[in-house]
Every structure is written in structure tokens, then in C-alpha cells.
Amino acid sequence: MSEMEIKSLEERFNQRIANDEKIEAKDWMPEKYRKTHIRQISQHAHSEIVGMLPEGNWITRCPTLRRKVALLAKVQDEGGHGLYLYSAAETLGISREELIEQLLSGEAKYSSIFNYPALTWADMGAIGWLVDGAAIMNQVALINTSYGPYSRAMIRICKEESFHQRQGYEIMMALMNGTQDQRDMAQDALNRWWWPSLMMFGPRDAESPNTEQSMRWKLKRKTNDELRQAFVDQTVPQAELIGLRIPDDKLKWNEDRKHYDFGDIDWEEFWQVVNGHGPCNKQRLEARRKAHEEGAWVRDAAMAYAEKQSNKPLRVAV
Amino acid sequence: MSKALIQYICTVADNNLILGQRLGELCGHGPNIETDIALTNIGLDLFGQVRSYFQYAAKLEGGNSSEDTFAFLRKENEYKNVLLVEQPNTDFAYTILRQFLYDVYHIRFMEHLQQSNDETLAAIAAKGVKEVAYHARFSADWVRRLGDGTKESHRRAQQALDDLYTYTDELFHHNESELNLVNEGIAVNTAQFKSDYYQTIHAVFSEATLQVPDQKYFLKGGKKGIHSEHMGYILTEMQYMQRTYPNMQW
Numbered sequence: 001m002s003e004m005e006i007k008s009l010e011e012r013f014n015q016r017i018a019n020d021e022k023i024e025a026k027d028w029m030p031e032k033y034r035k036t037h038i039r040q041i042s043q044h045a046h047s048e049i050v051g052m053l054p055e056g057n058w059i060t061r062c063p064t065l066r067r068k069v070a071l072l073a074k075v076q077d078e079g080g081h082g083l084y085l086y087s088a089a090e091t092l093g094i095s096r097e098e099l100i101e102q103l104l105s106g107e108a109k110y111s112s113i114f115n116y117p118a119l120t121w122a123d124m125g126a127i128g129w130l131v132d133g134a135a136i137m138n139q140v141a142l143i144n145t146s147y148g149p150y151s152r153a154m155i156r157i158c159k160e161e162s163f164h165q166r167q168g169y170e171i172m173m174a175l176m177n178g179t180q181d182q183r184d185m186a187q188d189a190l191n192r193w194w195w196p197s198l199m200m201f202g203p204r205d206a207e208s209p210n211t212e213q214s215m216r217w218k219l220k221r222k223t224n225d226e227l228r229q230a231f232v233d234q235t236v237p238q239a240e241l242i243g244l245r246i247p248d249d250k251l252k253w254n255e256d257r258k259h260y261d262f263g264d265i266d267w268e269e270f271w272q273v274v275n276g277h278g279p280c281n282k283q284r285l286e287a288r289r290k291a292h293e294e295g296a297w298v299r300d301a302a303m304a305y306a307e308k309q310s311n312k313p314l315r316v317a318v
Numbered sequence: 319m320s321k322a323l324i325q326y327i328c329t330v331a332d333n334n335l336i337l338g339q340r341l342g343e344l345c346g347h348g349p350n351i352e353t354d355i356a357l358t359n360i361g362l363d364l365f366g367q368v369r370s371y372f373q374y375a376a377k378l379e380g381g382n383s384s385e386d387t388f389a390f391l392r393k394e395n396e397y398k399n400v401l402l403v404e405q406p407n408t409d410f411a412y413t414i415l416r417q418f419l420y421d422v423y424h425i426r427f428m429e430h431l432q433q434s435n436d437e438t439l440a441a442i443a444a445k446g447v448k449e450v451a452y453h454a455r456f457s458a459d460w461v462r463r464l465g466d467g468t469k470e471s472h473r474r475a476q477q478a479l480d481d482l483y484t485y486t487d488e489l490f491h492h493n494e495s496e497l498n499l500v501n502e503g504i505a506v507n508t509a510q511f512k513s514d515y516y517q518t519i520h521a522v523f524s525e526a527t528l529q530v531p532d533q534k535y536f537l538k539g540g541k542k543g544i545h546s547e548h549m550g551y552i553l554t555e556m557q558y559m560q561r562t563y564p565n566m567q568w
Contacts, residue, residue, distance in 0.1 A: 049351070056346035060339060063559035063568040064386045065372070068342070069365050075345050076358040083351045121559055121568070171568075178566055287347065295349025297474070298410045301467025308466060316521040318422055318458040 017217060022148035025091035033217060036210075037147050038092050039108075040219060042099045045085035046110035048078045049103075050284050054118035055127060063121055070167055071124060077160045084157070088149040104289050106276065111135075113200050115278035122175055122182075122189035128168015130190075130197040130235065136161045137231050138201070141221035169238065176242040183243070190239065191247045198262075199270045201228040232260050322495040323436070324375045325398070326505050328388065329496070329541060330431075331371035332399035335389060336549075337420060338364035339556055340407060349410055356456055360417070363449040370442045390560040394553055395543035402485035404540065404548050411464055411474035415482050418457035422519050423489045425450045426511040435503040458522050465526025472527065479523065480531050487536035489515075 001009075009028050016023065023029055052075050059075065062068035086096045102108035113131050118124070139161065142154045175186035202208060202224040214220035222230075232251075239246050250263035272278060341361035348354025372385035402420060407413050428450050431443035464475035490508045492500065499505035520530050539545065559568070 049346075052346035052354075059342040059345050060555045061558045063390075063563070063566075065365060065369050065389050067568055069362060069369070072342060072345065072358055072362050072365070076355055076362065079346075079351050079355045079358070083355070086351075174568055178568075179563075181563060182566060291347045291349070295353075295410070297468065297470045298349035298353070298464070301471030302463050303467075304471075305463040305467040315462070315525060316518070318425070318454045318518055318522065 014216075017146045020144070021146075022151060023146050024148045032213075034092050036214070036217070036219065037150065038089055038094055041085055041089040041092075041147075041150055042094075042102070043109050043111075045082050045089060045099065046103045046108055047114065048082035048085060050110045050114045050288060051131075052078050052082075053284055053287055054114055054116070054280075055124060057118050058121065058124050061121070062124075067124075067171070074128070074164050074167065077164070081153075081157050081160070084153050088153045091149045100292065104285065104292060106285065109274070111200060112270070112273045112278065113196050114284060115273050115281045116192070116196050117280050119192075120185050120189060122172070122185040123193070125168050125171030125175060125186065126189035126193040128164050129172055129238070130168070130193050131200070132161050132164040132168060133235060134197050134200040134231050136165060137227050137234075141227070142219070144218060144221065146218040172244070173242050176244065187244060190244050194247050195265060195269075196273075198228055198232070198265055199273075201225075201231065203267075203270070229259055232262055236260055320378050322499060323504065324378050326496055326499050327371050327375040327378075327439075328396075329398040330427075331368050331375070331388070332397050333403050333420070333424075334364040334368045334371075336397070336399045336552060337361075337403040337416075338368065339552055340403065340405075340416075341413075344407055344413065353410075353460075357413070360453050360456065363446070363453065367442060367446045367449075370445075374438045374442070386560065390557050394545060394549055397540075397545070397549070397553070398543060399540050399545075400485065400488045401537055401540040401546055402482065402488065404546055404552060405482060405485065406548055408478070409474060411471070411478040412482065414457055414460045414464060415475065415478040417453065418461050418522070419482055419486055419519065420489075421450065421454040421457045422522075423486075423508075423515055425454045426515060427506055427508065430506040430508075430510065434506070439504070461522055461528070462526045465523070465528040475526065476528055479528055483531045483533050484535070484537045486516075486519075488538040488541060491538060491541050493541065 010030055013023070013027075013029060013033075023033075055071060055075050055078075059068065059071055062071055086099060089099060090096060099108070103110065113134075118127065136158060139154050139158050143151060143158060145151045145154065172186050172190075175182040205211060205223045205225045208224050211220060211223055215223075236246055236251065248263045250261065252261050254261045273281065276282075338361045341357050341364070344354070345358045345361070346354065348357060368389065369385050372388040375388055376383040376385055402416060405412065405416055425447070428443045428447040432440050432447060434440045434443070461475065464471040466472070490512045492505075492508070496505050500507045523530055540549075
């Protein structure tokens with residue numbers, strides 16, 4: 001293809017995005033668009049899969065049967081989201097195996113929030129309320145993103161995430177209506193998860209190099225700082241309503257801005273965790289590697305069996 | 319009569335509870351996402367049934383009892399699950415074989431429980447039977463894949479079968495109070511489908527190219543409250559919150 005032809009394709013492509021048309025898997029797209037989408041969608045998929053671990057850690061210890069069933073269902077939803085998103089990424093011409101390889105080798109990133117430990121039952125509340133709450137902020141904006149398969153995945157995922165967020169808040173509410181021990185447990189969880197949740201929106205706009213291009217492709221509809229502010233504004237009243245204190249002495253309603261002012265994020269901690277040195281980075285990846293390696297013989301067996309099946313009679317009913 | 323019925327409900331529900339607990343340990347650690355989701359789903363079904371059983375038992379018992387006092391606040395020897403379901407997730411072959419040996423029993427059990435003179439138990443079974451039919455299809459498919467897959471998967475599946483087969487006979491044991499409930503048409507007479515159970519599992523093993531172990535001795539105890547050494551650890555984890563923070567609402 002000549003340079004002229006590519007240029008004209010690219011112009012048409014940009015025009016379609018500007019017109020809010022969806023780009024589909026078989027449509028022409030610039031190589032950078034494809035690569036950026038593979039990176040973002042697979043990061044999102046990896047986050048869902050690694051995100052199963054901190055909550056999965058509490059399934060065997062839930063305080064009641066009702067909570068156990070709800071938590072199992074939630075973690076299962078996350079697995080479903082991962083599956084869905086890997087499939088969306090595969091439409092861009094990469095296999096799930098390659099994507100998982102990138103995760104296990106450390107080449108691909110996943111959301112840093114899952115590198116923090118889930119220490120008490122209240123963490124199940126805080127993760128649902130804050131982590132899923134922050135994730136929704138990011139994801140609702142992506143419902144209108146330009147790449148069709150990703151946009152459609154987001155519609156479905158957001159519905160479930162918003163259910164998870166309410167479920168998490170409801171766990172916190174039950175704790176705050178309980179005994180002093182339970183209220184302390186809830187406050188302690190908020191203290192530990194608040195700042196990492198704010199870090200989920202990524203670096204400050206000034207330090208976020210991909211923002212401008214991503215905004216043009218509608219892969220980002222609001223900047224990191226805008227989303228972070230919206231999350232703080234939404235969450236502070238929810239905390240106050242049930243008697244929780246946000247662990248930030250500088251937090252204050254600003255009447256002029258009509259937003260909350262809040263304290264400084266510890267960016268050193270942010271980069272430490274992003275670069276692989278958080279409290280659980282090692283154990284999360286180790287758990288994924290272990291599952292993958294120990295599952296290899298199972299996946300091989302399934303393939304070998306499928307190959308043998310083509311000429312066999314029907315099977316016994318159980 | 320009510321006491322015997324409560325006891326019976328526990329022997330039925332505890333199998334699901336402890337197997338569900340074992341499956342819960344695996345959530346997020348499966349060999350691929352599909353099997354991870356499927357095993358979690360089976361665990362969810364089992365816990366859903368447990369809630370119905372224990373809600374009924376709590377209603378019969380009255381007082382301060384609830385589904386959670388039954389699930390979390392009994393002593394080890396008061397749990398009446400069979401030894402099979404408390405066996406560990408040694409590897410995926412053990413998980414699947416344990417599931418299969420239970421599912422083929424469970425589906426037949428639920429089909430019969432649907433005919434119980436006790437309306438609540440019959441209703442729980444009518445709802446659960448569809449779920450359990452799926453569990454049995456899933457585990458039987460995987461027994462075939464593992465048995466007739468690769469050399470390595472065959473070896474592991476055979477090992478799991480050899481180790482777990484000894485726990486199958488206990489599924490069909492009845493104690494005296496259960497036999498009274500069988501006579502009243504409330505409890506399931508499992509002897510009715512014992513030979514069908516063994517014929518079915520043997521047929522699947524044959525398809526899966528697995529050898530049925532030449533078993534002369536079978537292990538038992540769980541149904542009488544005498545468990546394996548695994549049970550204490552299962553309960554320690556499961557009961558942790560209720561024991562550490564007693565009498566609280568969650």
C-alpha cells in the first residue's frame with residue numbers, strides 16, 4: 001500500500017471515530033491503534049484474573065453462608081470478565097496464550113491495587129466499595145470507546161461491577177451497624193485501601209504521556225485527575241453516611257470549586273508498586289504462574305482427548 | 319421425630335458444605351479460566367443447596383438457631399459428611415475424581431429425594447436436581463479427558479481413582495435413625511441405587527481407560543462424626559470468623 005493510500009485510510013478512520021462510529025475487528029486500523037488496544041484490553045483482562053486472588057483468599061473464611069455465596073459469585077464474575085476481555089483482545093490478532101505469557105513473564109502490567117494484601121473480612125467490603133467503585137469510574141467512560149468489542153464488553157462488565165460495588169458498601173454498612181470490634185475492622189480497612197484506591201487512576205495528568213492520543217481514540221474520555229476527583233467527590237459522602245472517617249487530614253469541601261480538596265498521594269509508593277515492589281507483587285504473579293504450570297498437563301490432556309474423539313461412538317449417560 | 323429429621327438434614331447438607339468448602343479453596347487457581355469458573359459454579363450450587371437445607375433445619379430446631387449456627391458452630395464430631403468430600407485438592411485429577419464419585423451418587427440421591435414425603439426436602443431436591451445433573455456431566459467429561467488424554471493425565475487420574483475409591487462405600491451407609499426415616503418415606507433409601515451407581519461409574523472408567531481398583535476394604539467414619547485429620551483444618555478455616563467474633567451480625 002502506498003503512503004498516500006495509508007494516509008487516506010487513516011483520515012477516513014479518524015473521521016469514523018469522530019462521528020462516533022464503532023471500529024470492528026475486521027476494519028482497517030492504524031498499527032498503533034491495534035497495539036494500544038491490545039495493551040489496554042489485556043491489562044484489563046489480567047487485572048480481572050489477578051484481582052480474583054485477594055478476594056479468593058477469603059472465600060473459605062466468610063463469616064456467613066450468605067456472604068460466602070455472594071463472594072464466590074463475585075470472584076466468579078471477575079473470572080468471567082477476564083475471559084470476555086481476553087476474547088475481545090483476541091479479535092485484534094493475538095492469542096490468549098501469548099497474552100498470558102506476557103502476564104507471567106512480567107512484561108504486561110495489571111492494576112497495582114491487587115498487589116496489596118486482603119487482611120481482614122472488612123477488606124472484602126473495602127475492595128468492593130472502593131476498588132470496584134474506582135474501576136467503574138474508569139469503565140463507564142469506556143462504554144462509548146471507539147473499538148466495538150471493547151465497548152460491548154464494558155456495557156456488560158459495568159453492570160456487574162456496579163452490583164459488586166453496592167455489595168461491598170453493604171458489607172461496610174453491616175460492620176458499621178455492628179459492634180466496636182466490627183467498626184474498628186471497617187475503619188482499619190478504609191485506612192489501608194483509601195490511598196491505593198486513589199492511585200488506581202494512574203499518574204497525574206502532567207505525567208501521563210498517552211492521555212492525548214487515547215482521548216482522540218475515545219479509549220479515554222476523561223483524564224486521570226478528572227476521574228480521581230469524581231471518585232473522591234462520590235465516595236466521601238458515602239463514608240460519612242455510615243460513620244467512617246477518610247484517612248486524609250487535608251480533605252475538605254471547596255465551595256468555590258464545588259469539589260473536595262484532598263491531600264497528596266504518596267507517588268513514591270505508587271511507582272514502587274507499579275514497578276513490581278509492592279507488598280504482594282511477587283506472590284500474586286507466583287500464584288498465577290503456579291496455576292498455569294500445574295494446569296499444563298490438564299490442558300494437554302484436554303487437547304489430546306479432543307483429537308482422539310473424532311471417530312468414537314456415543315458415550316455412556318451419567 | 320424432629321430431632322432425627324434435623325440429624326438427617328445435616329448428614330445430607332454436610333456433604334455439600336464440605337465439598338463446597340474444598341472447591342472454594344480452588345477459586346482463582348484453576349488450570350484455565352473455564353474450569354476455574356465451572357468449579358466455582360459447582361461450589362456455588364452446593365452452597366445454595368446447603369442454605370436451603372440448613373434454613374429448614376433451623377426452622378425445625380427453633381430458638382436462636384440459623385443456617386449459620388448449623389454451618390459454622392458445631393463441633394467436629396457433629397458434622398456428618400462422608401470422608402470422600404473432605405479429601406484434599408491434591409491435584410486436578412483428585413478434584414475431578416472426588417467430584418465425579420460424589421456427583422454420580424448425588425444425582426441419584428436427589429432424584430429419589432424429590433419423591434420424599436417431606437415436602438420441603440422434596441422441593442429442595444426438585445430445584446437442585448438440575449444443577450447436580452450439570453455437575454455430573456462436567457465431572458464425567460473430565461474423567462474421560464484425563465483418563466483417555468495423555469500418559470501423564472492417565473497416570474494422575476488412575477492414582478486419584480485408586481486413592482479415592484475406598485471412600486465410595488460410605489455413601490450408602492445408613493444409621494438406625496435414618497432407617498426409620500426411610501421407612502416413613504422421608505429419607506432416601508440409597509441401597510436402591512447402589513448397584514446402578516457402581517455400574518455407571520465403572521462404565522465411565524472403562525470409557526476413560528481407567529482400571530477399577532480391586533478394593534476389598536472400604537473406609538468409613540464421617541457419617542458417624544469420626545473424620546480424617548483433614549477435617550480439623552477445614553473447620554478451623556471455615557469457622558474462623560464465627561469463633562473469633564461470636565454473636566455478631568455480618
